[in-house]
Amino acid sequence: MTALVEEKKVEIEKGDVMNGRVIVITSGKGGVGKTTTNANIGTALARAGKKVVMIDTDLGLRNLDLLLGLENRIVYTIVDVVEERCKLKQALVKDKKNPNLCLLAAAQTRDKTAVTQEQLKDICEQLKKDFDFILVDCPAGIEQGFQNAIAGASEAIVVTTPEMSAVRDADRIIGLLEAKEEIKSYKLLVNRVRPNMIKTNDMMSVEDVSEILSTPIIGIIPEDAGIITSTNKGEPIVNDEKSLAGQAYANVARRVMGEDVPFLNLEEDTSVMGKVKKFFSGLLGKEK
Amino acid sequence: MKDIFTDLYNKVLGFFRQTEKNQEEESTKDVACNRLKFVLMQDRTNLTPELMDRMRKELVELLSRYVEMDKEALELGFEQEGNQMALMLSIPVLRAKDEAEIEATLAKEDEEKAKLEENKEAEPDEASDDTAEVITDADNSIADETDETDTDETEEEISAVSDADETVSKSDAVVTKPVSKTATKTETEDKKVKAVK
Numbered sequence: 360m361t362a363l364v365e366e367k368k369v370e371i372e373k374g375d376v377m378n379g380r381v382i383v384i385t386s387g388k389g390g391v392g393k394t395t396t397n398a399n400i401g402t403a404l405a406r407a408g409k410k411v412v413m414i415d416t417d418l419g420l421r422n423l424d425l426l427l428g429l430e431n432r433i434v435y436t437i438v439d440v441v442e443e444r445c446k447l448k449q450a451l452v453k454d455k456k457n458p459n460l461c462l463l464a465a466a467q468t469r470d471k472t473a474v475t476q477e478q479l480k481d482i483c484e485q486l487k488k489d490f491d492f493i494l495v496d497c498p499a500g501i502e503q504g505f506q507n508a509i510a511g512a513s514e515a516i517v518v519t520t521p522e523m524s525a526v527r528d529a530d531r532i533i534g535l536l537e538a539k540e541e542i543k544s545y546k547l548l549v550n551r552v553r554p555n556m557i558k559t560n561d562m563m564s565v566e567d568v569s570e571i572l573s574t575p576i577i578g579i580i581p582e583d584a585g586i587i588t589s590t591n592k593g594e595p596i597v598n599d600e601k602s603l604a605g606q607a608y609a610n611v612a613r614r615v616m617g618e619d620v621p622f623l624n625l626e627e628d629t630s631v632m633g634k635v636k637k638f639f640s641g642l643l644g645k646e647k
Numbered sequence: 648m649k650d651i652f653t654d655l656y657n658k659v660l661g662f663f664r665q666t667e668k669n670q671e672e673e674s675t676k677d678v679a680c681n682r683l684k685f686v687l688m689q690d691r692t693n694l695t696p697e698l699m700d701r702m703r704k705e706l707v708e709l710l711s712r713y714v715e716m717d718k719e720a721l722e723l724g725f726e727q728e729g730n731q732m733a734l735m736l737s738i739p740v741l742r743a744k745d746e747a748e749i750e751a752t753l754a755k756e757d758e759e760k761a762k763l764e765e766n767k768e769a770e771p772d773e774a775s776d777d778t779a780e781v782i783t784d785a786d787n788s789i790a791d792e793t794d795e796t797d798t799d800e801t802e803e804e805i806s807a808v809s810d811a812d813e814t815v816s817k818s819d820a821v822v823t824k825p826v827s828k829t830a831t832k833t834e835t836e837d838k839k840v841k842a843v844k
Binding site: 530531563564567571 | 674676677679682683686687690
């Protein structure tokens with residue numbers, strides 16, 4: 360006991376006791392990009408020098424490890440921590456590139472009942488002391504897995520796409536988040552946006568989605584084939600500075616940190632090929 | 648060769664027709680937005696279409712005292728304005744009733760109500776005969792079960808209903824009220840009751 364108190368004193372003297380922000384990333388509907396969003400925002404925050412831990416709470420269907428390329432490094436999972444087979448710190452897997460970034464993986468062989476809301480809350484509280492950001496990756500659905508994931512969080516990012524079913528599910532999630540007192544703020548991230556379809560009025564615009572859900576936007580991510588290739592490689596797209604989706608995710612991270620960053624103009628093709636195309640079309644235009 | 652040209656011609660023509668059509672019709676984005684808004688209102692309120700219909704009927708009943716309106720064109724629904732949900736009622740008014748008319752209807756209602764209570768107190772047997780008959784027609788299950796001795800009991804129930812309800816206006820209402828109280832009644836049965844009466 361005395362040892363514990365002493366330890367705490369030392370920490371306070373050093374001034375490095377943190378009070379991390381716990382942000383849950385959720386969506387209701389599956390396949391809209393929760394895990395991708397988690398991996399990218401986490402990586403971007405760590406690149407900005409923040410200490411970040413990501414918790415995968417999708418027990419039985421874990422994927423965050425794959426997106427980060429850490430699947431071969433996992434020794435202990437969140438269930439091992441809860442069942443006291445290891446200490447919390449032992450279960451944190453460090454990222455390959457960025458020492459600021461850690462992952463607490465989900466157990467692949469267990470189901471949602473293996474961890475309770477209180478246990479998750481407790482883990483978040485412990486991690487708050489050592490990290491700036493705790494990002495909780497929430498499973499799809501609104502059952503116990505969801506309730507567990509939001510248990511320790513005080514902020515939420517609701518991921519949706521400009522599709523009816525995703526927006527409807529997001530509305531349910533927002534209703535549940537609103538009912539939970541501990542959640543102080545929630546924002547919307549609209550993923551897989553196709554500017555060309557919005558232009559021809561074949562897809563709801565981000566403004567439409569935001570208005571229908573009456574929720575402010577924290578990010579707009581364009582549909583990008585690079586997401587698939589980056590997942591193939593196990594490296595978040597935010598590491599690729601040329602990618603539009605990567606830039607968009609980096610901007611989301613900056614907004615999370617409190618910066619006021621304007622939204623990207625997705626209609627303009629800023630890739631190298633786009634610039635080449637623009638150059639030639641400019642020439643052709645002059646010839647005419 | 649000719650086929651290729653006609654095919655091409657049709658394709659080109661089809662392309663232009665398609666673009667014209669798109670401009671006239673509602674875009675799929677608008678369709679999606681409208682459908683979503685509607686379904687979210689239902690999700691958020693938990694009000695079933697049956698309950699909405701009942702609310703609509705009761706509103707019509709109440710408002711007809713003051714205005715003459717197009718009951719068929721009346722629209723009732725939820726709308727969202729920012730964070731606030733609003734219940735929107737749109738009533739095409741045919742004619743606003745003047746004060747004398749309104750007073751007259753209200754007075755008539757009061758009169759009917761008073762009469763009703765009087766009837767109940769003074770001649771309970773007559774009233775019970777009248778209503779019991781309708782009940783037997785409207786609801787067979789009750790008719791099968793009720794003997795002559797039981798009718799008095801049923802009548803007591805009914806008068807309790809009309810007591811509680813302040814909107815009873817005409818003598819018809821006394822009859823239709825107990826019917827509409829049984830939630831499972833359909834509209835056709837309602838009409839039948841009126842016809843019987």
